[in-house]
Amino acid sequence: MTSKKWACSIALSLAATAPAMGAGQSEARGFIEDSSLDLFLRNAYISRDYKQGRQDKAEWGQGAVLNFSSGFTRGTVGFGVDAFGLYAVRLDSGRGRAGAAGIDFFRVDNNGDVERDVARAGASIKLRFSNTVLAYGDLRPTLPVLNHDASRLMPESFTGTMITSNEIEGLTLHAGRFHAEARKSDESRDGGGLKAIDLIGGRYQFNEVFSGALYASDIEDVLKRQYINLNYVRPLAQGDSLTLDFNGYNTKQDRKFDADEGKNRIWSLAATYATGPHAFTVAHQRSSGDVGFNYGFYQDEGWVGNGGSTIFLANSFWSDFNAKDERSWQLSYAVDFTEYGVPGLSYVVAYVRGDNIDAGAPSRGKEREWFNQLSYKVQSGAAKDLSIRLRASFLRVSEDARAYNSEGNEIRVFVDYPMNLF
Numbered sequence: 001m002t003s004k005k006w007a008c009s010i011a012l013s014l015a016a017t018a019p020a021m022g023a024g025q026s027e028a029r030g031f032i033e034d035s036s037l038d039l040f041l042r043n044a045y046i047s048r049d050y051k052q053g054r055q056d057k058a059e060w061g062q063g064a065v066l067n068f069s070s071g072f073t074r075g076t077v078g079f080g081v082d083a084f085g086l087y088a089v090r091l092d093s094g095r096g097r098a099g100a101a102g103i104d105f106f107r108v109d110n111n112g113d114v115e116r117d118v119a120r121a122g123a124s125i126k127l128r129f130s131n132t133v134l135a136y137g138d139l140r141p142t143l144p145v146l147n148h149d150a151s152r153l154m155p156e157s158f159t160g161t162m163i164t165s166n167e168i169e170g171l172t173l174h175a176g177r178f179h180a181e182a183r184k185s186d187e188s189r190d191g192g193g194l195k196a197i198d199l200i201g202g203r204y205q206f207n208e209v210f211s212g213a214l215y216a217s218d219i220e221d222v223l224k225r226q227y228i229n230l231n232y233v234r235p236l237a238q239g240d241s242l243t244l245d246f247n248g249y250n251t252k253q254d255r256k257f258d259a260d261e262g263k264n265r266i267w268s269l270a271a272t273y274a275t276g277p278h279a280f281t282v283a284h285q286r287s288s289g290d291v292g293f294n295y296g297f298y299q300d301e302g303w304v305g306n307g308g309s310t311i312f313l314a315n316s317f318w319s320d321f322n323a324k325d326e327r328s329w330q331l332s333y334a335v336d337f338t339e340y341g342v343p344g345l346s347y348v349v350a351y352v353r354g355d356n357i358d359a360g361a362p363s364r365g366k367e368r369e370w371f372n373q374l375s376y377k378v379q380s381g382a383a384k385d386l387s388i389r390l391r392a393s394f395l396r397v398s399e400d401a402r403a404y405n406s407e408g409n410e411i412r413v414f415v416d417y418p419m420n421l422f
Helices: 003-017
Strands: 036-050 057-069 077-092 117-129 132-139 157-165 171-182 197-205 210-219 223-235 241-253 263-275 278-289 327-336 345-357 365-377 387-397 408-420
Touching: 077 132, 117 157
Parallel strands: none
Antiparallel strands: 036 057, 036 408, 057 077, 077 117, 117 132, 132 157, 157 171, 171 197, 197 210, 210 223, 223 241, 241 263, 263 278, 278 327, 327 345, 345 365, 365 387, 387 408
16 A cells, blocks of 8 residues: 555544544634744854865855744634745855755855845645644644754745644654655745655654654655654663664665665664763664665755655764665763753764765775764843854765765854744
């Protein structure tokens, strides 16, 4: 059965089994009464200092996203509308420094000119019956098989239909079909050239300490993919905890995308020990199969087109450590300075090392990355919730792996200011 048929089956079964008035819709206060309007401001800078003579890349911009979310009308079936408008202006990325696929603040046209600004708007309608919501329009899904990228200046969005159901306590189900992708750096509603993505899956909270998720997606003419997650949190003495988190993907590429119909299986297992303000993590990640783990970017440029953040794996930093046959280990440390008298300040440092990379060279390659991030969020006053993130990554790649990845140093500076207008 295809993902599209699965989605239709779930929609029909939910409509047939849901009660006439569930807790979600029965508590609706009205279209206006439950509505909200939020403004999100972001000033973002990313600089990449590449090695081996490759041109350095950098972009800097100021963006604003206005989000409106209505409540649901009263009655057995509630109606609502969500909408957003975004605008970003380029502050600097000239002299050939724009155009890196991994930055993508502002699009570079066919003449090599960088867009000065980008403006886009979108909207969706939503219907709620009991605890099930059907939405159609411009959406920003956050699922392990379709996750819109909000980690750059402006976010991606996808046009399509999504069903989200919470009819059973602890269980969240999703089913959807999307047929357009608005890229981060462009005003077009389908700047990414997406054909279609079908998805289905859900997450279940078995008890207070154990949860799991299963998802599947079918990206037309590109690939079919399944995802699994198992998460266990064991409370320890004096408020300490041990968290085990397993994530895995199984992929088969389509013949129209890959003549050899390559397969990939990639998984990661992370263990995090948290004590007071400190957290220590060790993780292992392993890729196997005919190809590496492909995801993201845009179909009109020959990529997958399923969202630039659709990789729920432990060792994803600047490098994703997702090459063919790659094995990688991570050690990381995080600290929250609230206990030391500086609430809102936190720091994370991680070291990841990968080897056994098959990049087509006679020998197997290696890569390693040092990741650092210092974050601060204002706790009170007129600037409450304003946050600053300073991030630095240092990536080194052996010569026999450079067909897969490029080495260099990356700096990111993000200043975010979310505001609730009503």
